[in-house]
Amino acid sequence: MVSIKLKLKTKVNAEGEHSIVLQLLKDRQKKIIATGLLVKKERWDDKEHCFKTRHPNAMHNNRLLDTIKIKARNIISEFEIDDIDFTLNDFEQRFRFGSKRNKVDLFAFWDSVVQDLELSGRIGYARSNKDTMRSLQRFYKKPVLYMREINVTFLDKYEVFLRSRGGSNGGIAVRMRSLRTIFNLAIRRDLIKQNLYPFHKYKISKLRGKRIKHALTMAEIECFKNVDCESDIHLVNAKNYFLFSFYTRGMNFADMMRLKWSDITKERVTYARAKTRGNFSLKIVPPVREILKYYSENRRDTNYVFPILLHDILTPTQIEHRKHKILSQYNKALKILAQKAGIAKNVTSYVARHSFAMCLREKGVSIDIIGETLGHQSVLTTKAYVRDFGVEVLDEAVDVLLW
Numbered sequence: 001m002v003s004i005k006l007k008l009k010t011k012v013n014a015e016g017e018h019s020i021v022l023q024l025l026k027d028r029q030k031k032i033i034a035t036g037l038l039v040k041k042e043r044w045d046d047k048e049h050c051f052k053t054r055h056p057n058a059m060h061n062n063r064l065l066d067t068i069k070i071k072a073r074n075i076i077s078e079f080e081i082d083d084i085d086f087t088l089n090d091f092e093q094r095f096r097f098g099s100k101r102n103k104v105d106l107f108a109f110w111d112s113v114v115q116d117l118e119l120s121g122r123i124g125y126a127r128s129n130k131d132t133m134r135s136l137q138r139f140y141k142k143p144v145l146y147m148r149e150i151n152v153t154f155l156d157k158y159e160v161f162l163r164s165r166g167g168s169n170g171g172i173a174v175r176m177r178s179l180r181t182i183f184n185l186a187i188r189r190d191l192i193k194q195n196l197y198p199f200h201k202y203k204i205s206k207l208r209g210k211r212i213k214h215a216l217t218m219a220e221i222e223c224f225k226n227v228d229c230e231s232d233i234h235l236v237n238a239k240n241y242f243l244f245s246f247y248t249r250g251m252n253f254a255d256m257m258r259l260k261w262s263d264i265t266k267e268r269v270t271y272a273r274a275k276t277r278g279n280f281s282l283k284i285v286p287p288v289r290e291i292l293k294y295y296s297e298n299r300r301d302t303n304y305v306f307p308i309l310l311h312d313i314l315t316p317t318q319i320e321h322r323k324h325k326i327l328s329q330y331n332k333a334l335k336i337l338a339q340k341a342g343i344a345k346n347v348t349s350y351v352a353r354h355s356f357a358m359c360l361r362e363k364g365v366s367i368d369i370i371g372e373t374l375g376h377q378s379v380l381t382t383k384a385y386v387r388d389f390g391v392e393v394l395d396e397a398v399d400v401l402l403w
Contacts, residue, residue, distance in 0.1 A: 002026045004072050006049040006065055008041065016040055021367035022068060022095075024088055029209070031088035033095060033299045037061060071095065078193075106145045107133065111184055124323070134179040135162070147183070147192050156204045163281055173207040180204065183200075208281045214345045215358035221246065223341040225287075225376040238333030242305065242352050247287045250353030253327055257319075264292060266307065 003025045017038040024031045029031045032149040040077035043055040079086040110133045117126035139161045161174045180199045186192045229235035338347040
């Protein structure tokens with residue numbers, strides 16, 4: 001049990017004023033902490049432990065005393081909630097200097113997280129975090145932002161700021177999820193308390209819109225296949241990458257980039273998806289075989305199938321830089337190819353994955369098998385059927401695209 005009392009020190013100064021102190025009693029121990037306030041005894045109410053109303057600054061000073069008492073009680077409550085058997089010295093330390101957990105600079109902590117990501121080779125994720133941090137710094141305009149200052153109002157204003165700069169629901173959601181991840185990490189590392197978490201009330205799910213997912217029909221895929229690339233190597237590569245992705249169950253660009261000749265056998269392509277770590281074994285259908293033959297005949301002096309990573313030994317930063325550069329070229333080339341094919345849709349690298357799913361559906365393949373071919377492990381309807389699908393069934397699902 002801890003008791004708190006405001007009282008006067010016996011000793012007076014030259015003006016006859018007493019220091020007002022905060023007295024704590026715990027386990028028969030006493031701690032005296034100066035408040036910095038002074039008062040003459042005749043203007044002090046010993047019964048109520050406050051300034052008498054005839055004191056010229058009674059209202060203001062009594063508010064200060066109330067604040068001191070509330071602060072003291074809150075500190076004690078924090079110790080009790082955390083189940084800490086604190087000493088009076090522990091109390092004084094927190095009373096005078098505050099809890100370190102309440103004074104975590106978001107930018108400094110976030111910067112350290114980015115550095116850890118870079119050291120672990122997660123360059124793309126590090127860049128995404130760095131972009132969001134810089135965006136928040138442009139909004140806040142101060143070098144230090146304590147995590148305790150971020151609440152629902154702060155997030156609402158940050159959202160308005162992002163919209164004023166042309167941000168869409170999807171883009172804003174990416175920023176907010178990055179910020180939420182940093183809060184979760186700070187809580188897990190015991191740097192801040194759970195009650196400072198603002199995302200209990202600010203719901204990122206409200207930003208979830210119905211994004212239009214572009215997909216090509218089988219007729220459009222045929223038009224795409226028949227485009228004349230006029231020996232333009234960028235168009236040739238873009239066309240091959242897109243069709244390879246389409247016929248390998250929507251393999252994404254990052255996995256194609258890392259695909260090695262050692263992953264190719266006479267009949268199958270095997271790889272682990274970088275995003276989910278799921279393992280895939282794909283039957284090599286004729287269009288895929290043609291593309292592999294082209295790159296085998298034009299093979300560079302590397303172990304990689306596609307001319308995206310030009311050296312076998314690259315740092316994570318070099319790999320990320322190359323990925324960013326070639327993906328940009330790839331998407332620009334896809335716009336040209338779509339125009340040549342007479343396709344009005346916005347064709348990007350990810351459209352190959354959507355197109356694969358939509359074309360399977362167009363051919364009458366069940367939703368469950370489509371989900372399994374795409375590796376949607378989190379989809380409950382897919383999980384319910386996973387054990388029933390053998391690799392032959394999945395191979396046949398891709399074969400229908402050739403009919």
